[in-house]
Amino acid sequence: MGPQYTSCVEPSNFEPADETLIWVLAGLAAVGGVAAVLVNPGLALVSIALVVQALRITLDWMLNGKLVCLHRDHAATDCVCSGDTGFVCAIGRVVDTEAIGEDKNPIEDVDNDESINLVLHPFRMSEFVNDPPDDPTAAEANLVWATRAGVAQGDLLRRPDPPLKRKDGENLPYVAYFRTVVFSEVFGWKAWTEVVGRDYGWFGIIGPDQQMEWGKYQKLYRHENPKLASVPVLHCEFEGARIRNVLAAIEAFSFGGGWCKKNWFTRALCTILQTVFAPLALLAALAAWATAADGEIGDALEGGGTVGPREDVIVRGRWTYDGGHQGYNEIHATRIVQKVQNIPADPAQFDDFLKRWCASLSVTPHADPAGARPADAGAAATFDAQQRPENRWVLHPAIDGCVPDIPPPPPDGGLH
Amino acid sequence: MDRDRDCRLCRLGRDIWIWLLAGLTLLLLAWVLRDWLPAMLRLYLLALALLGLIAAAHVGRRLVSKLCRKRGGDPKGQGSESHPPSRVLKLPPRTYKRPDPRIYSQTWLMARGLAVTWDNPDIALFDGAAKAQPHALAPAHAYRIRARIWNGSPEAPAVNMFVRFAYLDFGIGGARTILGETPVDLPAKGAPGLPAIAEMAWTTPATPGHYCVQVELAKFAFTLRNDSPVPRALALRMDAYRIPSPTTCDAREAEFSRGRPSGVRDPFAAHRPTAHRVPADWRIAIDHDHGTVLRPFESREVTVDVTAPDGFAGSLDLNVNAFAQTADGVTLVGGVTLRAHS
Numbered sequence: 001m002g003p004q005y006t007s008c009v010e011p012s013n014f015e016p017a018d019e020t021l022i023w024v025l026a027g028l029a030a031v032g033g034v035a036a037v038l039v040n041p042g043l044a045l046v047s048i049a050l051v052v053q054a055l056r057i058t059l060d061w062m063l064n065g066k067l068v069c070l071h072r073d074h075a076a077t078d079c080v081c082s083g084d085t086g087f088v089c090a091i092g093r094v095v096d097t098e099a100i101g102e103d104k105n106p107i108e109d110v111d112n113d114e115s116i117n118l119v120l121h122p123f124r125m126s127e128f129v130n131d132p133p134d135d136p137t138a139a140e141a142n143l144v145w146a147t148r149a150g151v152a153q154g155d156l157l158r159r160p161d162p163p164l165k166r167k168d169g170e171n172l173p174y175v176a177y178f179r180t181v182v183f184s185e186v187f188g189w190k191a192w193t194e195v196v197g198r199d200y201g202w203f204g205i206i207g208p209d210q211q212m213e214w215g216k217y218q219k220l221y222r223h224e225n226p227k228l229a230s231v232p233v234l235h236c237e238f239e240g241a242r243i244r245n246v247l248a249a250i251e252a253f254s255f256g257g258g259w260c261k262k263n264w265f266t267r268a269l270c271t272i273l274q275t276v277f278a279p280l281a282l283l284a285a286l287a288a289w290a291t292a293a294d295g296e297i298g299d300a301l302e303g304g305g306t307v308g309p310r311e312d313v314i315v316r317g318r319w320t321y322d323g324g325h326q327g328y329n330e331i332h333a334t335r336i337v338q339k340v341q342n343i344p345a346d347p348a349q350f351d352d353f354l355k356r357w358c359a360s361l362s363v364t365p366h367a368d369p370a371g372a373r374p375a376d377a378g379a380a381a382t383f384d385a386q387q388r389p390e391n392r393w394v395l396h397p398a399i400d401g402c403v404p405d406i407p408p409p410p411p412d413g414g415l416h
Numbered sequence: 417m418d419r420d421r422d423c424r425l426c427r428l429g430r431d432i433w434i435w436l437l438a439g440l441t442l443l444l445l446a447w448v449l450r451d452w453l454p455a456m457l458r459l460y461l462l463a464l465a466l467l468g469l470i471a472a473a474h475v476g477r478r479l480v481s482k483l484c485r486k487r488g489g490d491p492k493g494q495g496s497e498s499h500p501p502s503r504v505l506k507l508p509p510r511t512y513k514r515p516d517p518r519i520y521s522q523t524w525l526m527a528r529g530l531a532v533t534w535d536n537p538d539i540a541l542f543d544g545a546a547k548a549q550p551h552a553l554a555p556a557h558a559y560r561i562r563a564r565i566w567n568g569s570p571e572a573p574a575v576n577m578f579v580r581f582a583y584l585d586f587g588i589g590g591a592r593t594i595l596g597e598t599p600v601d602l603p604a605k606g607a608p609g610l611p612a613i614a615e616m617a618w619t620t621p622a623t624p625g626h627y628c629v630q631v632e633l634a635k636f637a638f639t640l641r642n643d644s645p646v647p648r649a650l651a652l653r654m655d656a657y658r659i660p661s662p663t664t665c666d667a668r669e670a671e672f673s674r675g676r677p678s679g680v681r682d683p684f685a686a687h688r689p690t691a692h693r694v695p696a697d698w699r700i701a702i703d704h705d706h707g708t709v710l711r712p713f714e715s716r717e718v719t720v721d722v723t724a725p726d727g728f729a730g731s732l733d734l735n736v737n738a739f740a741q742t743a744d745g746v747t748l749v750g751g752v753t754l755r756a757h758s
Contacts, residue, residue, distance in 0.1 A: 176493075305514060341576065363603065385607070395530075398659050
């Protein structure tokens with residue numbers, strides 16, 4: 001399975017990031033930096049220590065506090081692909097993909113996850129077309145339509161009712177995740193980011209103004225009458241290693257960091273250690289930042305594959321609520337992706353198709369770490385069967401197989 | 417050369433006396449430059465502070481740049497305007513899974529240097545509930561073809577995977593007629609329900625064909641067809657391979673632990689063509705010149721005279737494989753399995 005470095009918290013344990021503390025630390029660090037230049041260079045040490053602490057608090061929250069665990073009601077869905085209610089499967093069509101750092105400020109760039117957005121089957125894109133195009137309520141109406149009662153997989157995007165409550169009793173906001181799609185009765189649909197997406201370079205925008213491009217597109221293809229649609233999607237993230245690596249680099253200078261939160265004494269000791277070693281920790285963190293593998297693409301590709309817009313896939317991963325943005329459900333981390341074909345368009349047939357896929361995946365061993373025995377009983381039984389000699393063939397059972405205790409079913413012998 | 421130097425550096429690095437010497441040298445240097453130490457410390461800290469300010473300025477510039485850009489675009493999750501272009505993601509094998517459907521494939525196996533039989537162990541014909549004799553099919557009769565599909569992937573099932581059924585006129589390079597497709601669900605290797613079974617109804621053609629090889633009939637005939645749009649010569653090679661009875665798992669495990677070859681033993685020795693030469697006391701005469709060039713889609717009858725040794729009892733499979741010489745080397749075109757029995 002793909003990597004998962006983050007952990008999630010139950011809604012009742014969720015606390016938003018302490019932005020005030022982080023900004024105070026960052027502000028003091030900036031003041032300390034100026035003072036170090038103007039007054040006493042020794043203040044540079046304090047300034048660096050404050051930067052490292054702000055970074056550590058931010059990273060710890062992003063890694064262990066930002067995601068809220070969600071649990072699927074197995075009695076209300078046809079798709080049960082694991083005994084763990086937090087581990088779900090979904091079949092959808094890729095609307096578009098998102099680059100690392102998209103929509104994030106430079107601090108959040110530490111999150112180097114890749115992601116894809118899925119419009120969940122069964123769907124008809126024409127049902128999401130905004131009419132009129134600038135209707136601000138269109139997105140909400142599309143969400144209601146996509147999550148209406150009885151629609152397969154609607155529960156994955158549905159607004160929780162009653163709302164999830166966080167630790168301080170406040171409701172967790174939910175707005176869902178939307179992507180813009182260009183729709184035409186003639187050519188079908190394309191993601192906005194395929195039609196007029198533009199690159200942002202390190203030193204500024206590369207590419208033309210999007211509204212101007214869209215205007216040109218409308219003129220050029222006016223015979224196709226292209227329209228915009230705000231489509232509710234399931235956001236699926238593939239985790240990169242940067243947050244984990246940078247945090248580990250910082251905490252290495254307090255000898256692991258895991259023991260720091262035990263009591264006031266260990267917290268104080270950790271703070272002293274991290275202050276003393278702050279310049280080294282900062283250097284190590286920068287090195288970890290620079291060398292961390294991006295979400296998935298840093299790996300060798302032998303045996304892998306590609307996923308792009310308008311491809312049908314089934315994804316398997318942890319279902320969470322992202323508390324770091326405006327509030328939406330997502331799959332984070334997406335551990336397994338597989339392409340899917342021959343999807344029935346009829347909703348009733350799709351329900352059966354989905355059920356069979358999920359049942360099949362429920363007995364497929366996807367374990368973490370690779371090669372470990374899965375926790376689910378069905379997958380564990382398959383895992384055990386795979387260890388038996390009769391299932392260790394590589395070419396074909398007739399060539400390098402052996403006689404099992406229970407022979408395989410007929411037929412045998414015949415035509416070519 | 418570099419490796420030698422690296423090794424010398426490694427050896428030096430492992431020597432504690434080198435480190436002690438370096439430490440003493442550093443102390444000596446500090447003592448010599450003792451009057452300059454406070455100034456050097458201040459310089460170091462000043463450099464740190466300047467670097468920090470430069471980094472902060474850089475982060476600030478990026479932050480403002482992004483914030484300005486986002487003012488005109490959609491926030492994360494609320495649309496796509498002012499977002500970068502969508503790209504195709506490359507996923508590694510630990511995340512991206514794909515099924516590996518398998519059926520006994522002569523071309524695939526022969527490409528791996530293995531002998532093949534054209535009596536496919538994964539395909540069978542049924543007449544009602546009874547298994548039909550593939551060498552004695554009635555013309556214009558309704559049969560069911562049953563195919564057994566395996567999955568080589570332990571981590572990727574497939575649902576609604578279409579299996580296509582077709583038949584060839586008996587012979588080599590015969591015309592292909594597609595019967596239809598049927599979906600099957602293919603579980604992962606080792607999962608319940610594997611092998612998957614696909615079935616298709618088939619009514620044999622009304623014209624009787626060469627479906628049967630009679631006992632003791634020492635003359636076989638089949639059609640050899642060049643199914644290519646270019647002229648080419650087809651070479652015929654013959655062996656007596658038949659899929660051996662599978663070994664017991666205990667025996668296989670004892671010889672090849674976890675199915676892996678050990679030492680110099682070839683785990684597929686029993687499936688190599690060289691292990692299945694036509695017995696020397698059989699006399700085979702094939703009415704075919706390997707140098708004869710067949711025109712595009714030309715067919716010709718090939719006869720095989722087989723003389724069994726005196727007193728032969730039992731049956732012998734004779735696989736005739738046809739190869740074409742191409743720019744990429746030798747390519748398997750097809751084959752037939754002739755069965756001689758007493």
